[in-house]
Amino acid sequence: AQSVTQLDSQVPVFEEAPVELRCNYSSSVSVYLFWYVQYPNQGLQLLLKYLSGSTLVKGINGFEAEFNKSQTSFHLRKPSVHISDTAEYFCAVSLTGGGNKLTFGTGTQLKVEL
Amino acid sequence: DAMVIQNPRYQVTQFGKPVTLSCSQTLNHNVMYWYQQKSSQAPKLLFHYYDKDFNNEADTPDNFQSRRPNTSFCFLDIRSPGLGDAAMYLCATSRDYRDEQYFGPGTRLTVT
Numbered sequence: 001a002q003s004v005t006q007l008d009s010q011v012p013v014f015e016e017a018p019v020e021l022r023c024n025y026s027s028s029v030s031v032y033l034f035w036y037v038q039y040p041n042q043g044l045q046l047l048l049k050y051l052s053g054s055t056l057v058k059g060i061n062g063f064e065a066e067f068n069k070s071q072t073s074f075h076l077r078k079p080s081v082h083i084s085d086t087a088e089y090f091c092a093v094s095l096t097g098g099g100n101k102l103t104f105g106t107g108t109q110l111k112v113e114l
Numbered sequence: 115d116a117m118v119i120q121n122p123r124y125q126v127t128q129f130g131k132p133v134t135l136s137c138s139q140t141l142n143h144n145v146m147y148w149y150q151q152k153s154s155q156a157p158k159l160l161f162h163y164y165d166k167d168f169n170n171e172a173d174t175p176d177n178f179q180s181r182r183p184n185t186s187f188c189f190l191d192i193r194s195p196g197l198g199d200a201a202m203y204l205c206a207t208s209r210d211y212r213d214e215q216y217f218g219p220g221t222r223l224t225v226t
Contacts, residue, residue: 036217041123041219041220041222042219042220043118043204043206043217043218043219043220044157044204044206044217045217046214046215046216049214090156100145100162100208100210100211100212100215101159101162102157102159102215104156104157104158105156106156107154107155107156
């Protein structure tokens with residue numbers, strides 16, 4: 001079975017500073033990788049996804065992530081954060097071989113401060 | 115513009131009193147999912163429908179049931195809610211299994 005680890009439960013950062021949210025996964029088979037953002041009392045919004053091809057994936061709101069197969073990581077980065085980026089971020093995986101069950105990490109709360 | 119709609123956004127029910135949560139979609143997607151997200155935890159898949167085919171997760175309690183009367187609507191029924199069932203319930207849809215899942219805003223369930 002696959003699993004996702006987000007080591008940082010909270011990440012405080014000042015506005016306009018860069019940020020990296022870490023995600024590591026475990027799976028014996030190939031996976032698709034996703035980052036979702038959740039604002040308070042709202043559903044999940046897809047930021048970006050890796051299915052195949054280029055390991056550097058660009059998403060919405062200036063976020064990007066890099067798939068590293070050897071390190072089984074899919075870290076999320078943004079070069080300059082804004083107050084409006086304050087939210088919960090979830091990394092998720094699904095198996096490539098049929099089915100679409102998303103397995104989520106426990107989330108990272110990004111808090112952007114002035 | 116709303117694509118996945120969940121009603122109500124907030125639901126309060128009493129311990130043991132059946133409750134139904136509603137999800138509708140305007141995307142004409144084949145797959146509809148229900149997730150449970152407890153406070154400060156990751157969303158957890160309860161079950162999903164591919165068209166009319168129901169797929170239950172192995173660890174979903176029997177207390178949770180679902181109905182999909184047509185392509186657009188899917189319901190989550192909790193037969194006898196316990197205090198531990200208080201959570202945000204998220205509905206999602208995807209065109210097919212290999213496609214992106216679109217999430218609704220969720221229904222926050224409180225059990226008193």
